[in-house]
Amino acid sequence: MVERIRLAVFKFASCDGCQLSLLDAEDELLQIAEKVEIAHFLEARTRALEGPYDVALVEGSVTTAHDVERIHDIRKNSRFLVTIGACATAGGIQALRNWANVDEFISQVYAEPTYIQTLATSTPISDHVKVDFELRGCPINTKQLVEVITAFVLGRVPRVPRYSVCIECKRRETVCVAVARGITCLGPVTQAGCGAICPAYRRECFGCFGPKEEPNLVSLTDYYKNNGAPTGQLVRLVRNFNGYAPEFKTASDALEGAAT
Amino acid sequence: MAKTRRIEVSALSRVEGEGAIRVTVKGKTVQHVELNIYEPPRFFESFLRGRAIHEVPDITSRICGICPVAYQMSSCHALEKALKLAIPPELRTLRRLLYCGEWIESHALHVYMLHAPDFLGYESGISMAADRRADVERGLRMKKIGNELLGILGGRAIHPINVTVGGFYRAPSRRDLKALLPDLEWGLNAAIETLHFVSNFDFPAFEQSYEFVALKHADEYPMNDGRVVSSEGLDIPVDEYEQHFSERHRPQSTALHSVRLPRETHYLCGPLARLNLCREQLPPIARREADACGTAWPSFNSFKSIVARAVEMIAAFETAIEIIKDYNAEPTQSRVEFTPRAGQGCHATEAPRGLLYHRYRIGDDGLIAEAKIVPPTSQNQGQIEDDLRSFVPSILDCDDAEATRRCEHLIRNYDPCISCATHFLRLTIERHASVDGR
Numbered sequence: 098m099v100e101r102i103r104l105a106v107f108k109f110a111s112c113d114g115c116q117l118s119l120l121d122a123e124d125e126l127l128q129i130a131e132k133v134e135i136a137h138f139l140e141a142r143t144r145a146l147e148g149p150y151d152v153a154l155v156e157g158s159v160t161t162a163h164d165v166e167r168i169h170d171i172r173k174n175s176r177f178l179v180t181i182g183a184c185a186t187a188g189g190i191q192a193l194r195n196w197a198n199v200d201e202f203i204s205q206v207y208a209e210p211t212y213i214q215t216l217a218t219s220t221p222i223s224d225h226v227k228v229d230f231e232l233r234g235c236p237i238n239t240k241q242l243v244e245v246i247t248a249f250v251l252g253r254v255p256r257v258p259r260y261s262v263c264i265e266c267k268r269r270e271t272v273c274v275a276v277a278r279g280i281t282c283l284g285p286v287t288q289a290g291c292g293a294i295c296p297a298y299r300r301e302c303f304g305c306f307g308p309k310e311e312p313n314l315v316s317l318t319d320y321y322k323n324n325g326a327p328t329g330q331l332v333r334l335v336r337n338f339n340g341y342a343p344e345f346k347t348a349s350d351a352l353e354g355a356a357t
Numbered sequence: 358m359a360k361t362r363r364i365e366v367s368a369l370s371r372v373e374g375e376g377a378i379r380v381t382v383k384g385k386t387v388q389h390v391e392l393n394i395y396e397p398p399r400f401f402e403s404f405l406r407g408r409a410i411h412e413v414p415d416i417t418s419r420i421c422g423i424c425p426v427a428y429q430m431s432s433c434h435a436l437e438k439a440l441k442l443a444i445p446p447e448l449r450t451l452r453r454l455l456y457c458g459e460w461i462e463s464h465a466l467h468v469y470m471l472h473a474p475d476f477l478g479y480e481s482g483i484s485m486a487a488d489r490r491a492d493v494e495r496g497l498r499m500k501k502i503g504n505e506l507l508g509i510l511g512g513r514a515i516h517p518i519n520v521t522v523g524g525f526y527r528a529p530s531r532r533d534l535k536a537l538l539p540d541l542e543w544g545l546n547a548a549i550e551t552l553h554f555v556s557n558f559d560f561p562a563f564e565q566s567y568e569f570v571a572l573k574h575a576d577e578y579p580m581n582d583g584r585v586v587s588s589e590g591l592d593i594p595v596d597e598y599e600q601h602f603s604e605r606h607r608p609q610s611t612a613l614h615s616v617r618l619p620r621e622t623h624y625l626c627g628p629l630a631r632l633n634l635c636r637e638q639l640p641p642i643a644r645r646e647a648d649a650c651g652t653a654w655p656s657f658n659s660f661k662s663i664v665a666r667a668v669e670m671i672a673a674f675e676t677a678i679e680i681i682k683d684y685n686a687e688p689t690q691s692r693v694e695f696t697p698r699a700g701q702g703c704h705a706t707e708a709p710r711g712l713l714y715h716r717y718r719i720g721d722d723g724l725i726a727e728a729k730i731v732p733p734t735s736q737n738q739g740q741i742e743d744d745l746r747s748f749v750p751s752i753l754d755c756d757d758a759e760a761t762r763r764c765e766h767l768i769r770n771y772d773p774c775i776s777c778a779t780h781f782l783r784l785t786i787e788r789h790a791s792v793d794g795r
Contacts (some may be wrong), residue, residue: 106376108374108769109397110396110397110399111422112419112421112422112425113373113374113421113422113423113774114419114421114422114423114425114515114516115422117373117422117423117466117515118515120466120470120500120517121504121514123497123498123501123504124501124502126483126497127483127486127490127493127494130486131481132717135483136406138372139368139369139370139375140370140371140372140373141370141371141470141471141482141483142370142371142480142481142482142483143370143371143479143480143481143762143765144480144481144484145368145370154590160397160398160399161397164397176518189419190399190401190404190419191399191400191404193404194400194403194404197403197404199400201403202400202403203398203400205402205403205406206398206402215397215398219399221599235419235515235516236422236513236515272539274437279627291513294512294513294518295512295518297512298512298518298519298526298527299526299527300518300519300521300526303415305516330409333408333409333412338419
């Protein structure tokens, strides 16, 4: 028998939704488990095999000193390291703390702030170790996850588009919500992958899949500003699940800077 | 002198999120029990401050990838109360349908992939599939149908995008929902089979004196609405929740966990509590099957939570079918529009794993000024530790591997969702050692 590739799933600060996407591949899951040795996947199985692993899927962002040590260990033990989701790739919604005073956050939530151990920032995995492939999304798309796993089994590059949500809207023949309804939509600067669901449900894209390849944030936010959108609203729109992704961060900081 | 023995599970598996258990036993006496949550805090309640009202359900869904709808529902209801919005009955019904989808996918995942392996001696649903492929495939297909329902109503299964304060961005089409009926009919039968499947498991004799807490509604099994009731006679509107329940931040514990006031006792919420308190509100097929399944209700054995979960899957399929059969006209408006205004509101709904309480204050600027979230797992945490304290003496003859396996099994009775527990934390127990010598 050909040796199966060894897959491991690891979690950092996150909602568990992206690793759940693997269990949500209901039609493929048992087949994947036959083709791939699922060596470490705590959410789904008790048996945890030691490394080295061929592919490590990493969910979540780095928010504690212990996390920093752990991600270095995982990197050492893995041939390919793939981040899954907005937390691992851009710091996630919890990266909103990066614009705030974390001590203030702690005292707002906890009666005994001294018990809390946390870093002042929530950062993506790539701030700490080399990442071989980043799968975007909040949450990731199950089909794209299956594609990534398949690509590693076959030893080829995963086919994941880098173009914008707009392309997906055109493909599903959704009328543009920004043009036709005056909605402040992030579709033009956001990477495809969700299937452009939000505009199809008559609402704005709010950037779950992060910045597309070479996005023009300035042009888009200027357009919305000229059409009367308040700066605060635009800052919040860009400063979201992928708000700490460099292109989005630069844009929200610039908007805020211009307003003061 | 009696020997001190430690039972440790450093990384709990088949739960959502990351935690550990530590039990210290001296002779036959349990000295210390702790469910240690090392899931790092994410501070949702803090960064919700300053966000716009309509952003809240999109953000709170990110607390938990397994039960995002629960977070969206509690957020929307609480904010609608703050805004004094009345939601038309047809939108309320669609919300109930959305909740059915989440109960189905979450319960199917837990019953088949996370919990059944404990009863049947497997380390995972994946290993179980080698011997019992038909059972696992039944579970996966039920889960998929739940996800499909979430997809139609919510746009996608994890972190739905169609839920908003006031209703939905777009009402689901009649045709899309009706097309799901054959699958839901199959699912209803599969859920009944599931109840027979789990009822045959071997249950440890573990009757405890619990206080069960759940929502209760006169006319329906509780999901979106109800009074907060308990098996000890509590019966209050949700607005009074914080007068009867409070969160504690103790050094011995590893999380904020809830207690009942004024006695500071623990309580149990989730499927077993709901079924024990609201069996009469089950829809007819679920009621009939619950009464015939061989478990006497109310049940005081937390290992029977898997039976309650199976009954609730029947109820969720049955309710979904009924709602879709009656869905003959799409609502004229999919949401109630609102103008941001200052106000305060709280609400609780029934997440798959128990009561989920939210309270918000909206400031004069129309943005969120304060948020409070009490997830089900922090409410169950104290009870889980009490259960371990009572359970461990009965397994002292087991070797360490078997003892830890059984402790993990007990914890999974609660389907703990550690990622959910927004303010679970990690702490240094040694901190107080020098003060009082502990």
